[in-house]
Amino acid sequence: MTSNNPYRVAIVGLSFGAEFIPIYQRHPDTEMVAICQRTEAELNKVGESFGIPEAGRYCDYEQMLQDDRIDIVHINTPPFLHADQTVKALEAGKHVACTIPMAVSVADCKRIVDAQVASGKTYMMMETVVYSREYLFVKELYDKGDLGKLQFFRSSHVQDMGGWPEYWEGLPPMYNGTHAISPTLALGQNQAEWVRCIGSGTIEQHMHKNYDSPFCIESTHIKFKDSDLFAEVTRSLFNVSRQYRESFDVYAEKKSFEWSLIEDAGHIIHRGEKPERVEIPDYAHRLPEEIQCFTTGGVYGGEGGEQHLSFTQGGGHGGSHPHLVHEFISALKEEREPYPNARQGANITCSGILSHESALKGGEKVPLPDWTIIDEQPAIVKELEGGPVSKFE
Numbered sequence: 001m002t003s004n005n006p007y008r009v010a011i012v013g014l015s016f017g018a019e020f021i022p023i024y025q026r027h028p029d030t031e032m033v034a035i036c037q038r039t040e041a042e043l044n045k046v047g048e049s050f051g052i053p054e055a056g057r058y059c060d061y062e063q064m065l066q067d068d069r070i071d072i073v074h075i076n077t078p079p080f081l082h083a084d085q086t087v088k089a090l091e092a093g094k095h096v097a098c099t100i101p102m103a104v105s106v107a108d109c110k111r112i113v114d115a116q117v118a119s120g121k122t123y124m125m126m127e128t129v130v131y132s133r134e135y136l137f138v139k140e141l142y143d144k145g146d147l148g149k150l151q152f153f154r155s156s157h158v159q160d161m162g163g164w165p166e167y168w169e170g171l172p173p174m175y176n177g178t179h180a181i182s183p184t185l186a187l188g189q190n191q192a193e194w195v196r197c198i199g200s201g202t203i204e205q206h207m208h209k210n211y212d213s214p215f216c217i218e219s220t221h222i223k224f225k226d227s228d229l230f231a232e233v234t235r236s237l238f239n240v241s242r243q244y245r246e247s248f249d250v251y252a253e254k255k256s257f258e259w260s261l262i263e264d265a266g267h268i269i270h271r272g273e274k275p276e277r278v279e280i281p282d283y284a285h286r287l288p289e290e291i292q293c294f295t296t297g298g299v300y301g302g303e304g305g306e307q308h309l310s311f312t313q314g315g316g317h318g319g320s321h322p323h324l325v326h327e328f329i330s331a332l333k334e335e336r337e338p339y340p341n342a343r344q345g346a347n348i349t350c351s352g353i354l355s356h357e358s359a360l361k362g363g364e365k366v367p368l369p370d371w372t373i374i375d376e377q378p379a380i381v382k383e384l385e386g387g388p389v390s391k392f393e
Helices: 017-026 040-050 061-065 079-091 106-119 133-143 178-186 205-211 289-295 309-313 315-319 321-334 342-360
Strands: 007-012 030-036 072-075 095-099 123-126 150-158 192-202 215-224 230-236 245-252 256-258 267-271 274-278
Touching (some): 007 061, 017 040, 061 079, 079 106, 178 245, 315 321
Parallel strands (some): 007 072
Antiparallel strands (some): 256 267
């Protein structure tokens, strides 16, 4: 398709999903045609704010899927709805972009992988970190050979989710661990082979019953397939006194990268024993001019509107939102797989889910299912015009 025949997009879930409406409205190859929200008042409020015609406003998801105008469904609903909504959209012949996590069970991740294969449609897990400016900066260093051999990864996602909707309370930390897991696997085009995790501390007693999980913090080791590399990943959601931190560290032969310990303190590059604070550039130049402005500002709620917690706590998600949209649309136009696609998204997501299983078993090694692993990882073969390299062909 071209800008004269754009991909027509529907967004379901408007609490956080409203962030993406103007990006699709301005992208040269997309057209926003529909939005879906269970609460009619909120649906109409968002529709009026962004100029979505009444014929494109839906309270019923399955009714929306019958709209033949829609090519793409972008899902931004609570995690427990992702699997059913993704499968239904694929079965309805729509391409699917879905926020993280892909699902909250291994079985549901498998359902999505199977549905994607059966439908022949494109699926992308919209993982923000691997399109953040910090990740793009480190990826650029790695691609130029400045880091040398990768040796070890350490990442963390420490977050206080008090005050979020009740369904989050007591969630095992690693069930929503993709922000911390994904950069460790993506940088060197790796896949998780097995995990071994320890649970530490306890959350408040009243939350234990929700998911039969007491753990305050879960810390896992991920073994990379066909590699000598490991990653150490730590995640917490409640009862930890610490400023929000969504971080990854890369230890390599020539240079290493460490995330700042506190917000705005500056990230660090190590050359041997010499540390140097670095300013991370913005990568808006890799995007179509029409959406470059969205790397540095939130759009939730319109001008002056209240920012969504996931945006403010995540520091604007590193300017990743327009990069996510552009990667997905570029993959469709070029008839290639986006990163992460269904199987890669399952490998990342199941690494977290199975880490919790390992923690419940006292740290036993748990393998990733074979269907989450791509047997052969093709080499990078081309670079998107004006954009990041295509990670998988």
